[in-house]
Amino acid sequence: MSTVANLTRATLAKDLRLEWRSKDAINSMLFFSLLVVVIFSFSFDPTAEESRRIAGGLVWVAFLFAAVVALNQTWAREMRNQVLDAYRVSPAPPNALFLAKVIGNFIFVTVLQALMTPLFIVFYNLRALGPAYQLPIVAALGTWALVVNGTFFAAMSLRTRSREIMLPLLLFPISIPALLAMVEATGAILTGEFSAKFWIVLLAAYDLVFTIASLFLFGFVLQAE
Amino acid sequence: MKRVFPILGALTGVLLSYALYEALVAAPTEQTMGNVQRIFYYHVPSAWTAFILFFINFFASVVYLIWRANKADIVALVTAEVGVVFCTVVLVTGPIWARPVWGIWWTWDLRLTLTLVLWLIYVSYLVLRRFSSSGQTPLLAAVLAVFGALDVPLVYFSIWFFRTQHPQPVIGGGGSIDPLMLHVLLINWLAFSCFAALVCWSRYRLEVLRREVDETLALEALLEPRHPQTRTSPTGSAG
Amino acid sequence: MPPVSDLPGQVFPAVTVTGLVKQFGRFAALRGVTAEFAPKRLYAILGDNGAGKTTLLRALAGLTPPTRGTISMLGTTNLRSICGQLGYMAHPSLLYDEMSGMENLRYFARLYDVGNDVTNSNKDQRCADAIRAVKLDPSLTRPVGQYSQGMRQRMSLARALLNDPKILLLDEPFSNVDVRSAQEMVRLLSGLRDAGKTIFVVTHQASLLEGAADEFVWMEAGQIVSRAPDLRTTLETR
Numbered sequence A: 001m002s003t004v005a006n007l008t009r010a011t012l013a014k015d016l017r018l019e020w021r022s023k024d025a026i027n028s029m030l031f032f033s034l035l036v037v038v039i040f041s042f043s044f045d046p047t048a049e050e051s052r053r054i055a056g057g058l059v060w061v062a063f064l065f066a067a068v069v070a071l072n073q074t075w076a077r078e079m080r081n082q083v084l085d086a087y088r089v090s091p092a093p094p095n096a097l098f099l100a101k102v103i104g105n106f107i108f109v110t111v112l113q114a115l116m117t118p119l120f121i122v123f124y125n126l127r128a129l130g131p132a133y134q135l136p137i138v139a140a141l142g143t144w145a146l147v148v149n150g151t152f153f154a155a156m157s158l159r160t161r162s163r164e165i166m167l168p169l170l171l172f173p174i175s176i177p178a179l180l181a182m183v184e185a186t187g188a189i190l191t192g193e194f195s196a197k198f199w200i201v202l203l204a205a206y207d208l209v210f211t212i213a214s215l216f217l218f219g220f221v222l223q224a225e
Numbered sequence B: 001m002k003r004v005f006p007i008l009g010a011l012t013g014v015l016l017s018y019a020l021y022e023a024l025v026a027a028p029t030e031q032t033m034g035n036v037q038r039i040f041y042y043h044v045p046s047a048w049t050a051f052i053l054f055f056i057n058f059f060a061s062v063v064y065l066i067w068r069a070n071k072a073d074i075v076a077l078v079t080a081e082v083g084v085v086f087c088t089v090v091l092v093t094g095p096i097w098a099r100p101v102w103g104i105w106w107t108w109d110l111r112l113t114l115t116l117v118l119w120l121i122y123v124s125y126l127v128l129r130r131f132s133s134s135g136q137t138p139l140l141a142a143v144l145a146v147f148g149a150l151d152v153p154l155v156y157f158s159i160w161f162f163r164t165q166h167p168q169p170v171i172g173g174g175g176s177i178d179p180l181m182l183h184v185l186l187i188n189w190l191a192f193s194c195f196a197a198l199v200c201w202s203r204y205r206l207e208v209l210r211r212e213v214d215e216t217l218a219l220e221a222l223l224e225p226r227h228p229q230t231r232t233s234p235t236g237s238a239g
Numbered sequence C: 001m002p003p004v005s006d007l008p009g010q011v012f013p014a015v016t017v018t019g020l021v022k023q024f025g026r027f028a029a030l031r032g033v034t035a036e037f038a039p040k041r042l043y044a045i046l047g048d049n050g051a052g053k054t055t056l057l058r059a060l061a062g063l064t065p066p067t068r069g070t071i072s073m074l075g076t077t078n079l080r081s082i083c084g085q086l087g088y089m090a091h092p093s094l095l096y097d098e099m100s101g102m103e104n105l106r107y108f109a110r111l112y113d114v115g116n117d118v119t120n121s122n123k124d125q126r127c128a129d130a131i132r133a134v135k136l137d138p139s140l141t142r143p144v145g146q147y148s149q150g151m152r153q154r155m156s157l158a159r160a161l162l163n164d165p166k167i168l169l170l171d172e173p174f175s176n177v178d179v180r181s182a183q184e185m186v187r188l189l190s191g192l193r194d195a196g197k198t199i200f201v202v203t204h205q206a207s208l209l210e211g212a213a214d215e216f217v218w219m220e221a222g223q224i225v226s227r228a229p230d231l232r233t234t235l236e237t238r
Helices: A002-022 A024-043 A047-073 A076-080 A081-089 A094-124 A134-157 A163-191 A197-223 B005-026 B035-067 B068-102 B110-131 B137-167 B179-224 C055-059 C079-085 C101-111 C118-133 C149-159 C179-196 C231-237
Strands: C016-025 C027-037 C042-047 C066-074 C087-088 C166-169 C200-202 C214-219 C223-230
Touching: A002 A024, A002 A094, A002 C101, A024 A047, A047 A094, A047 A134, A047 A163, A047 C223, A076 A081, A076 C087, A081 A197, A081 C066, A081 C087, A081 C101, A094 A134, A094 A197, A094 C027, A134 A163, A134 A197, A134 B137, A134 C016, A163 A197, A163 B110, A163 B137, A197 B137, B005 B035, B005 B179, B005 C027, B035 B068, B035 B179, B068 B179, B110 B137, B179 C016, B179 C027, C016 C055, C027 C055, C027 C223, C042 C055, C042 C179, C055 C066, C055 C166, C055 C200, C055 C214, C066 C079, C079 C087, C087 C149, C101 C118, C101 C149, C149 C166, C166 C179, C179 C200, C214 C231, C223 C231
Parallel strands: C042 C200, C042 C214, C087 C166, C166 C200
Antiparallel strands: C016 C027, C016 C066, C214 C223
């Protein structure tokens, strides 16, 4: 087990270092997220009361777009010089590689959210009428839900044609319960009209089920030609 | 086995005709909705049939993952295809029923929404099967089917709770069902199940034959003497 | 194909391939390859394009599962169990362009748990040794993406040597490499063979390995059609 933890840490450190050096992926994603927020603000311009109701949906759809951009480049570096072959040939456990990629994506998407959220608050005059402390919990659980399945399906798409469209095509249907939970929970917290507790529990269950399933099945996907 | 198929075919024909008669003529007319309600006898059995087919798909996918049995992969493919067709029937009959009766095309009805999500998942499954390189298709598809199956209870609970928060009209009404109507419903379900079995069986045989042809052609390519520096021609024969 | 045996007494083959078939749809890349390869040898695998050389190597590396047939390496058919004793190199560098040579090797060393038994400095030592073995400078901070092809291939070889593998599988290591680097690599490979490694080199430049390789194996249309200790015999008998 410690080998997996060590290797995960080393792989994550390597990915973060490489991303920091080139900054190409994170820069384009940041700009893309900014664009998404602005366009949404032009398209949906409701009054303050209405905005609280629909903000949950808007924000998470925007996060979803940003996440897909991040997820599509998850394995880009490994594909470039067939580095993935080096990993497959070695005795290293596939789960370490998977976990490192998921955590890396989680960090990227959270950074994007940290940029987009203040902009949404400003453009929509948002204020949480319910328990605001629950918002980071929802954000973390929701992001993990998108990122754990997204990283897995990104690896599956490597073996298909039309890689970039395959990822969202596989991810969106499976993510529907998680998306519903994220949107409803955010709406509940912002409007203060309902309790978000059920949705948070559902998100936690979703994360647990699919993290275990991904860890279990990633080896098969990696070793597929 | 060869004799069973035509017998099943005949039985299906008889059942479908009988079920059609029962649904359109013999069943009592619903008091509030009138004759439009009769679409219920297509809407509900299609949903049940689709769910059963997807369950079989999940089972076959797990068998494939454990034993890598080619036949399991074919069963998975077949049940997914036919299941999507039945799902489509549910999604089309739902709005057709809802519009004249409740005045709306769509509602986030539990059954309807669950069917929609399943339809989306299995269409993505079929797209994955088509777009992946042929050697890896069974494995990747089986993995996706497992993910889809794990998703189903989560989808159910999320929709169920959503509806308690945002009450929606229920297509088909809740509550008890008239025993005569139940009888017609079950007849239709039996007929649909036989029809599904028939179609699945045909598709299964078709797929088995197709794969046998592919294997034979591959074996031929293996045994034929090949000139160096020649790749397979567009017709698939080597050299 | 008579097995190659050398010393009197028992020599277990390092690699045994039986009836190996690999088909991609209708294209048969390998059409029934059966051969034994003795240990402590340098084998040159030759053949025209499409002969199946790369497919054979990838099957040995465990990257491509065979359609039919068996592979036995180091006494077992469970390739996954001995993968820590393999070194693999291909035409793509299998390295991260944005990191320096030392950084790359430090990371890949972790995949094999190299030097983990002691300390970090021990691991660094092993990486530096591997880089020096291919006549490169461990202290070079330039990213690998800016290397010349010759340097990159040598660094890729260093990566393949990190875990001190018993069997080396090299696919076109000399392609696009300058002559001096290539000769340097051949010298290194001879030394490694003398030290006890079994080495398979797929190449189009057979002349580079004359004098170094123990056996030249010619493949054609997915099969081994001739093998001999010298290049001329192999080319004449195919």
